[in-house]
Amino acid sequence: MSSKSFVEIIDIHKSYGKLVVLEGVNFDVRKGEFIVILGPSGEGKTTLLNIIAGVIRPDKGKVIIDGQVVDDSSNIYIPPERRDVGYVFQNYALYPHMTAFDNIAFPLKMKKLPRDEIEQRVEKIAKLLKIDHVLHHKPSQLSGGQQQRVAVARAIVKEPKLLLMDEPFSNIDPALRASVRLELRLLLKSLGITSIMATHDQEEAMTLADRLLILRRGKPIQIGSPMEVYEKPSDKFVAEFVGGMNILELKSEYSSLLREYRVEGEDVSVKFMGFRPESVIISNEGLEAEVLDAEYKGDKWTIIAQIRSGEIIRFYNKDPVNTKSTVYIKPTKIYLFSSEGKTVKILTINK
Amino acid sequence: MASLINVFLIVVLLTVLVPLGVLVMISLLPPGEWSIPPKSPTLDNFVYVFKEFRFYRNMLNTFLFIGLAILISLVLALPTAYAIARLQIKYYVWVFTVVLVILVKSLPPGSLLVPVYELLWKLRLTNTVLGVALSYQVYTLPFVIWILTSFLLDLPREVETAARIDGAGRFARLRHIIFPLSIPGIISAVILGFLNLWNEYMYSSVIVSSRNLQTAAVVLGQLVTSEYVYDWGILASANIISVLPAIFFVSFVQKNISKAITGGIKG
Ligand SMILES: Nc1ncnc2c1ncn2[C@@H]1O[C@H](COP(=O)(O)OP(=O)(O)O)[C@@H](O)[C@H]1O
Ligand SMILES: [Mg+2]
Numbered sequence: 001m002s003s004k005s006f007v008e009i010i011d012i013h014k015s016y017g018k019l020v021v022l023e024g025v026n027f028d029v030r031k032g033e034f035i036v037i038l039g040p041s042g043e044g045k046t047t048l049l050n051i052i053a054g055v056i057r058p059d060k061g062k063v064i065i066d067g068q069v070v071d072d073s074s075n076i077y078i079p080p081e082r083r084d085v086g087y088v089f090q091n092y093a094l095y096p097h098m099t100a101f102d103n104i105a106f107p108l109k110m111k112k113l114p115r116d117e118i119e120q121r122v123e124k125i126a127k128l129l130k131i132d133h134v135l136h137h138k139p140s141q142l143s144g145g146q147q148q149r150v151a152v153a154r155a156i157v158k159e160p161k162l163l164l165m166d167e168p169f170s171n172i173d174p175a176l177r178a179s180v181r182l183e184l185r186l187l188l189k190s191l192g193i194t195s196i197m198a199t200h201d202q203e204e205a206m207t208l209a210d211r212l213l214i215l216r217r218g219k220p221i222q223i224g225s226p227m228e229v230y231e232k233p234s235d236k237f238v239a240e241f242v243g244g245m246n247i248l249e250l251k252s253e254y255s256s257l258l259r260e261y262r263v264e265g266e267d268v269s270v271k272f273m274g275f276r277p278e279s280v281i282i283s284n285e286g287l288e289a290e291v292l293d294a295e296y297k298g299d300k301w302t303i304i305a306q307i308r309s310g311e312i313i314r315f316y317n318k319d320p321v322n323t324k325s326t327v328y329i330k331p332t333k334i335y336l337f338s339s340e341g342k343t344v345k346i347l348t349i350n351k
Numbered sequence: 352m353a354s355l356i357n358v359f360l361i362v363v364l365l366t367v368l369v370p371l372g373v374l375v376m377i378s379l380l381p382p383g384e385w386s387i388p389p390k391s392p393t394l395d396n397f398v399y400v401f402k403e404f405r406f407y408r409n410m411l412n413t414f415l416f417i418g419l420a421i422l423i424s425l426v427l428a429l430p431t432a433y434a435i436a437r438l439q440i441k442y443y444v445w446v447f448t449v450v451l452v453i454l455v456k457s458l459p460p461g462s463l464l465v466p467v468y469e470l471l472w473k474l475r476l477t478n479t480v481l482g483v484a485l486s487y488q489v490y491t492l493p494f495v496i497w498i499l500t501s502f503l504l505d506l507p508r509e510v511e512t513a514a515r516i517d518g519a520g521r522f523a524r525l526r527h528i529i530f531p532l533s534i535p536g537i538i539s540a541v542i543l544g545f546l547n548l549w550n551e552y553m554y555s556s557v558i559v560s561s562r563n564l565q566t567a568a569v570v571l572g573q574l575v576t577s578e579y580v581y582d583w584g585i586l587a588s589a590n591i592i593s594v595l596p597a598i599f600f601v602s603f604v605q606k607n608i609s610k611a612i613t614g615g616i617k618g
Contacts, residue, residue, distance in 0.1 A: 055512050080515040087516045093509035097531045106527070110518035154517070 006031040006194055007052070007162060012061035014047055021047050022058070023218030029162075029194060034185065037198045038205040038242070039215035045198035046090070048215070049164045052196065053087050054080040066161050081110075086155030086193075088165040092147050094139040100126075100150045101135040107158040125153045128187060144171050145180065152184065156193060163188065165197040169204060181208060202242045206230070214238055236341035239274050245335065246313040247274045271339035275331030277302070280315035286330035289313065294320045305329075378587035396588035406570065406589055410596065413549065413566040415480055420487035421544040424495040425537060427488075432499035433529060437508075452493075461553055463489055468557055477558050483566075486554040490547060495540045502536030503529070542604055549597055567593045 005028035012025040021044040029035050037045050050056045052063055054070060054077070063071045065085070070078040080087075086107075094103050101122055108118040126132040129149040139147055148168060155163055168184075169177050185208050188195055199205050205212055206226040214222045214229065222234040226242075233239035236247055250273050289305035292312070300316045305327065307313060321327060336345040379392035400406045455463075467486050468477070476482035506529075514524045555566045565573075571589055579585050 053516060055515070080512070081518050081520055083516075085516060087513065089509050089513060091507070091509060093507065093513040095510060095513070095528060106514070106519075107517040110523060154513075158518075 004030050006033075006066060007196070008062070008064040009048075009052065010062040010064070012048065012051060012063070013059045014044070014051065014056070015059060020218055022051075025061070025215075025218070025220055027213055027220055027223055029196060031194055032189075032192045033194055034188060034208060034210045035196045035213060036205040036209035036211075037196065037213045037215055038202060038209075039198075039200065040241075041200050043215045044218060045200075045215060046166055049087070049166050049196065049198055052162070053085050053164055054078060054083050084158075084161045086158065086160035086163045088148075088151045088155045088163070088168045090166045090168075090170060092139075092151040092171075094147060094150055094154070096139055099136050099138055100131060100142065100146075103139065103150055104135075104153045104157050107154060111158065121157055122153075125157045129153050144173065145176060148172060148180070156188075156191065159191075159193075161194065163193050163195040165195065167199050168197065169199070169201075177204070178207075184208075206242065212242075214241070232346065233335070233343060235343055236272055236274065236337045239335055239337075239343070243276060244314070245274045245276050246315070247272055247337075248307070248309070248311055248313075251309060269338045270336045270344055272337040272341070274335040274337065275333065277315040279331045279333045280317075280329050281332065282317060282321070282327050283330040284328055286328045289327055289329055291321045291323050291325050291327060293323060296320075303327075374587050374591060377583050378591050380584045380587075382582065382584065396584040397592065400585060400589045400592060404585075404589070406567065406592060408563060409565055409567040409570045410593065412480075412564055413555075413568065414596075416483045416487065416555065416566060417545055417548045419480060419484035420491050420548065421495070421541055423484055424488060424491040424544070425499075425540065427492060428495040428499050428540075429530070429533065430525075432496050432503050433525070435496070435500045436503035436506075437511075464553060464557060467554070471558060478561055478564060480564070483555050483558050483564075486558050487548060487551070489554070490551070491540075491544050494543065494547075498540050498543070499533055499536045502533055506532055538604075542600070545600060546597065549593075 007029035009025055009027050012022050013020075014022040025048060027035070037048060039045055047056065051058050051071070052065075054063075057071060057077060058073045060073050062069060062073065065083065068078070069076050070083055095106065098106070104122045104125065105118050108121060113121075122135070123132060126135055129152060131146055131149045131153065134142055134146055137146075139150065142150065148171065152165075152168070155165075169181060172180055181204060197208065209226055211223060211225055212229050213220045216237055222229055222238050224232075229238060230243050233242060233245075239245040240247060250271060287307055289307045291303055291305045293304045294317075295302040295304070297316070300318055301320045303315050303317050303321050305313055305315070315329060330349075333346065333348045335343060336347070338344050373387065376388050378396055379394070380386075380389045381391055381393045381395060384390065467489065471477050471482045471486060474482075476485065510532075511524060511528060514528045519527060550568045551566070552568050552572055556569045556572065559565055559569070571586075571593060574586055574589060
């Protein structure tokens with residue numbers, strides 16, 4: 001691990017009975033970095049956050065925060081109350097019997113800070129998060145968005161070493177999500193808080209993360225910046241999950257198309273071909289497809305079409321295309337995957 | 352259908368109201384008069400029960416015993432209920448507990464009286480407030496644990512986890528999170544405890560022998576076999592006085608009672 005890493009997660013394993021949830025998770029987080037753990041539901045994101053927080057213990061592996069081993073899965077175990085992390089729970093888990101003020105003040109009270117300093121800090125953080133007008137309300141009297149802000153405020157008011165967030169936007173009105181997301185990212189960046197967030201929403205992950213960690217079958221299958229993950233997905237799953245990619249099983253009928261990319265048919269390790277909807281141009285040669293539907297997207301249209309082998313593909317076009325008409329399409333960039341789904345080659349042609 | 356239910360309710364109400372009404376009328380009879388309704392009603396019986404009899408002392412005793420008993424139960428039950436609700440308990444411990452509870456509950460209630468008395472006697476606690484309160488644990492402890500457990504089971508674990516993250520140790524969590532969130536359960540326990548024990552006779556009559564520590568229920572029971580047995584006015588007014596706190600209590604906290612009962616059923 002580099003000397004710059006602030007949090008180190010080393011070979012974490014966790015099973016519940018026979019169910020293997022995490023199977024060798026390794027990654028590190030630099031100071032001030034925003035890491036997003038991305039994966040479908042049930043892949044162990046919450047479990048991983050809970051292990052980092054100390055709420056549950058790993059079967060194997062090590063967690064290091066700021067140079068201190070907080071769990072080595074045997075003798076060393078620092079409980080959550082002494083780890084100095086903040087945690088925004090998926091359902092916020094606010095204290096129902098306390099006002100918003102007392103919720104936010106609670107971590108400071110536990111640190112036995114003087115009353116006036118607590119007041120100052122709570123009010124400051126409440127102003128930053130624009131909840132200073134609802135501080136005397138109980139959680140049940142707050143809107144979903146306000147509850148989320150109280151949860152965030154409670155998590156960061158003590159200026160923790162590390163902030164953990166579990167799907168913090170899932171209970172927010174979708175119409176507000178984008179702006180709430182941006183505000184939170186700007187706030188965390190301005191405060192320089194090191195954060196790890198879990199989500200199943202790839203768009204959210206792409207817009208927020210400095211680096212993405214994609215969790216699949218108990219392992220991180222790719223770690224990298226949103227651009228790296230988008231441009232160079234490590235495998236078919238990532239390619240489909242992040243940014244959406246059309247994936248076709250390679251058959252001889254595509255060989256004419258592939259020849260243009262100088263892919264030889266006898267490359268036996270290649271089993272799948274993929275291309276992104278935004279890399280497609282309609283041409284007078286290439287892949288033949290029958291248009292099924294066109295969806296208006298404001299600046300473009302999403303065309304849904306069926307190719308001759310029966311598979312459905314999606315691509316974008318500036319103009320609508322008549323349904324039932326036949327088009328020939330050509331991706332400007334294609335991805336080739338092995339039979340296990342690993343990315344083998346990425347090829348581009350000029351338009 | 353609705354009218355049938357109404358008829359039923361009216362009948363039920365009458366079976367309560369008629370005896371109570373007769374009791375009130377008897378309590379207003381002057382000594383030596385036997386007519387219902389009384390021809391010259393008087394409050395002398397009440398004055399006598401209060402002044403000469405000092406019945407309020409006995410009621411105060413009842414109050415004191417039950418109050419202390421519930422307090423002891425709460426102190427013991429809150430950590431117990433917390434453990435039941437939170438810890439992963441091995442199935443055979445559950446089986447053992449359930450069997451034990453069924454065994455104990457299928458005993459006639461008085462069968463614990465002798466061992467409890469013997470224990471208190473050895474501890475020199477017979478004839479003391481603490482002794483009675485301890486013996487009442489036979490009644491109060493199980494249901495207080497039961498009510499509090501059902502409340503704690505409803506409390507989301509994540510709220511407590513959040514408190515850990517916020518730096519609260521075990522004791523701080525119990526004090527700042529678990530206890531305040533259990534207050535509705537505690538109120539239910541207090542209400543049901545008073546209602547259950549107000550008429551308790553067996554334990555308090557055996558464990559206390561001195562006159563000024565006897566409970567209202569015990570005194571009422573003894574009246575029947577005393578020289579007052581022919582003085583119906585006295586008997587009736589003492590009974591009415593002893594019922595008053597319960598009526599006051601119930602009407603005052605009616606909402607909480609229904610909450611307590613549904614809370615209990617949920618568990
Ligand atoms: N306490 C537990 N006991 C048994 N299985 C659990 C427990 N917690 C989580 N799991 C299982 O572990 C898997 C991963 O869960 P989780 O970490 O919550 O996933 P995610 O947050 O990615 O949706 C799921 O299949 C879930 O059912
Ligand atoms: Mg989760």
